[in-house]
Amino acid sequence: MTDKNLNLDHIIPEDAREPSLVPAPAAALASLVVPGLGQALTRSVRRGLILFFSFLTVVGLILWRFTLAAPRDTGWWDIFKKGLYLDPFLIVVSFLFAILYLWIAFDAYSLARDRQNTPLGVFVFLAIMFFALGWQIGKINLYSFVTNADEALPALGRVGWPWEKAISYESVIFQAEADIEIPCSETPPAVNVVTDEPTLVSSPTCGILSVQEGEPGSELHLEGYNFSPGIEVNIMWKDPIGNEFRQRQGGKYVIIIPDENGYFETDIIMPYRLLPPSATEPTYIWNVFARQVAERGKAKLSDDFKKIVEKMIETIFIGMMATFFGIIFALPVSFLAARNLMSASWVTLLMYYLVRAILNIIRSIEPIIWAIIAVIVVGLGPFAGILALVLHSIAALGKLYSEAIESIDPGPIEAIQATGANWLQTVIYAVIPQIVPPFVSFTIYRWDINVRMSTIIGLVGGGGIGFLLIQYIRILDYRSAGMCVWFIAITVAILDYVSAEIRARFT
Amino acid sequence: MLEVRHLTKIYDDGTQALKDVSFSVPDGEFMVVIGLSGSGKSTMLRCINRLIDPTEGEIIWDGVDLAQLKGDDLRNARRKIGMIFQHFNLVKRSHVLTNVLTGRLGYTSSWNSLLGRFSSQDKEKALVALKRLGILEQAYKRADELSGGQQQRVGVARALMQDPKMILADEPVASLDPVLAHSIMQYLEMLNKEDGMTMICSLHYLDLVQRYSTSVIGLKDGELVYEGGKDDILAMTDEQFKNIYGEEAERVGSGLEGNLQANAGGVA
Incomplete structure (x- = not known):
């Protein structure tokens, strides 16, 4: 000590100035037996307790993770081996645990040697230990994240x-037909002439139908012209009384895809007759026809798109109605929750605490929970969503409004009273001008929040676009779900901008 | 004539703000109250127009005890007493004109106030008041867009709207710089001399006191410690001033120090 003026002993904590109760190796040994005991013996009782309970927590968590990793094994050693085998990350955890155990002993040792120097290394390592455990509990798997x-x-x-x-x-619909005479007479129907329109040409143009458990029918060679290339064509029949049915061949419907010129050809066996073989039939004309449904018409907005727009509008209005009812109920409540108005007597003060407590409870429960309850009461749909959001809005707005009331400047009230104004005039000219701007600002902000929330509320059946979104996700229609997401994002962005503009005007 | 007798105020928390204060102010007087912050000046001014209810004592003004008034009588008395505040106490988000018109509320029915209506005479009166104080151009600006000196002039205009016989000014220039301080004080002097309004004004600066007051009372810890007329003030030395005030006494404008005769010529 060369500089006697610089004596800092008095700022060192009382307990740190006393020497350790035991020598350093004994402290280390004590901490090996009971982690933290060594620290306690060096008079760092609080440090010892923290390390002891941290160590216990770590041991408990590790045991839990091992039994979870090897649920079918019995006996600690088997569980340990199986755990390490099934979840290799537990090796890291075990390794860190061993280091922690030794470090605590080492900490006791160095603490006993130098009481005034309290190293933080053991606590840093404790944090690393918990981080490793968190990694294991959270089943973090960067490998699958990257590869998949x-x-x-x-x-x-x-x-x-x-x-x-x-x-x-x-x-x-592109459709062409050919007349087939059953059975063949001397003058079968004329063969169709190929024009610019879709045309079906059959050869021959007459034959006999197949008979159940009997002779197969005649074979027809069909050629189609001027169909839409690349789109499925169905071959169908129409009997004389107007029944339509599809041609089967080998147990399957006949589906042909025309080439790039719109041409196709195929051979078919004529279908079964519907009457029993004994029944005699006169000569009939049946129609064979080829039908193609091509999406080649005018472009128009899809039904999904229209539905999403409708639901988006519904969502915006859910948010609006919830805000509207929220304001109506929050206004009176906010006066009861304003401390400066309610601190006059203990009765009003009690009411203040009660109202505040209720508001805090309602506010701390997420709207999605309220929506689930509301769905039970009023059923699926937008009304349930509105109810849930109204409850949350009352609580949130009530709190914000009351804080606006609490922060008004008493100066103008005093000044207006001094002019001889009565109570009503004071409220109109000194109180209201001060609280309207923050009220408007909070309300607009709440509307913004409510619209965003109502998309979430929809997920549990509270109506609006969220309801649609969750359905699209469940049927793996990612494109429609994507449109919902886009609409929500666009609406929220617009709303955010508008509400910021309005709020800027009122501050 | 305002006569304050044995005025005492004890707040709910037990603080004794005023102890048996008695003095009188003849009509047309410009009385200045001096004293440290916390000496009871603001409390005393607010007891006069009953923004604060006195614990004991009488405040006799034109034969009526203001301390006993209630309800409409109190409001009718208040509208004859204008008040000007250190922090102006304007409704910052309202227009200047609206702020000035609130001075007229004591003469306006509740129904009209509910609709936000003032008579056209009142509006004209407000514009005249603004013109008199040189801020007519600011009439349709928001109060918080104005500078400190302009805001205080709005405060003066508001008091003027009441057609007051007396104006209470609670440290009207404490928030302003020395030049603006003189300008506001000159407006108060104008109202005092031209319109004959009684002025009761608390001030901190000795040269302002000497320049504008016709009588002075000094408060210290809620007690009346000094009472003097025009001649006493002019003869008052810095030391006497500091006795009332403690060591924190200050002067505005060093060129005026000790040169009391120059004060009579006015300060530019």
Whole structure:
């Protein structure tokens, strides 16, 4: 000590100035027997307790994770071996645990040697230990995250750019038919002439039908012209009384895809007759026809798109109605929750605490929970969503309003009273001008929140676009779900901008 | 004539703000109250127009004890007493004109106030008041867009709207710089001399006191410790001033120090 003026002993804590009760090796040994005991013996009781209970917690968590990793094994050693085998990360955890155990002993040792130097290393390591446990409990697996990331791409692509689904085309039916005479007479129907229109040509144009458990019918060679290329064509029949049915061949419906010129050809066996073989039939004309449904008409907005727009509008109005009712109920409540108005007597003060407590409880329960309850009461649909949001809005707005009332400047009230104004005039000219701007600002902000919330509320059946979104996700229609997401994002962005603009005007 | 007798105020928390204060102010007087912050100046001014209810004592004004008034009588008495505040106490988000018109509320029915209506005479009166104080151009601005000196002039205009016989000014220039302080004080002097309004004004600066007051009372810890007329003030030395005030006494404008004759010529 060369500089006697610089004596800092008095700022060192009382307990740190006393020497350790035991020598350093004994302290280390004590901490090996009971972690933290060594620290306690060096007079750092609080440190010892923290380390002891932290160590116990770590031991408990590790035991839990091992039994969870090896649920079918009995006996600690078997569980340990199986656990390490099934979940290799537990090796890291065990290794860190061993270091922690030794470090606590080492901490006791160094603490006993130098009481005024309290190293923090053991606590840093404790934090690392908990981090490793958290990694294991959270089943964090960066490997699968990286290697399987590409599997999300198709879905992400559809969600990211879903607009193909926004447009659909009117379907156009191309159809051509040929008359078939049953059975053949001397003058079978004329063969169709190929024109610019879709045309079906059959050769021959007469034959006999197949008979159940008997002779197969005649074979027809069909040729189609001027159909839409690349789109399925169904071959169908129409009997004389107007029944339509599809041609089967080898147990399957006949479906042909025309080539790039719109031409196709196929051979078919004529279908079964519907009457029993004994019944005699006169000569009839049946029609064989080819039908193609092509989406080649005018582009129009798809039904999904229209539905999403409708539900988006519904969502905005759910938010609006919830805000509206929220305001109506929150206004009176906010006066009861304003301390400066309610601190006059103990009765009003009690009411203040009661109202505040109720508001806090309602506010701390998420709207999604309220929505589930509301769905039970009023059933699925927008009304349930409105109810849930109203409850939450009352609590949130009540609190914000009351804080606005609490923060008004008493100066103008005093000044207006001094002019001889009565109570009503004082409220109108000194109180209301001060609370209207924050009220408007909070209300607009709440509307913004309510619209955003109502998309979530929809997930549990509270109406609006969320309801639609969860359905699209469940049927794996990622494009439609993507459109919902886009609409929600656009609406929220617009609303955010508008509410910020309005709020800026009122401050 | 305002006569304050044995005025005492004890707050709910037991603080004794005023102890048996008695003094009188003849009509047309410009009386200045001096004293440290916390000496009871603000409490005393607020007892006069009953923004604070005195614990004991009488406040006789034109033969009526203001301390006993209630309800409509109190409001009718208040509208004859204008008040000007250190922090202006304007409704910041309202227009200047609206702020000035609130001075007229004592003469307006509740029904009209509910609809936000003032008579056209009142509006004209407000514009005249603003013109007199030189801020007519600011009439349709929001109060918080104005500078401190302009806001205090709005405060003066509001008091003027009441057609008061007396104006209570609670440290009207404490929030302003020295030049603005003089300008506001000159407006108060104008109202005092031209319109004959009694002024009771608390101030901190000796040269303002000497320049504008016709009588002075000093408060210290809620007690009346000094009472003097025009001649006494002019003869008052810095030391006497500091006796009332403690060591924190200050002067505005060093060029005026000790040169009391120059004060009569006015300060630019």
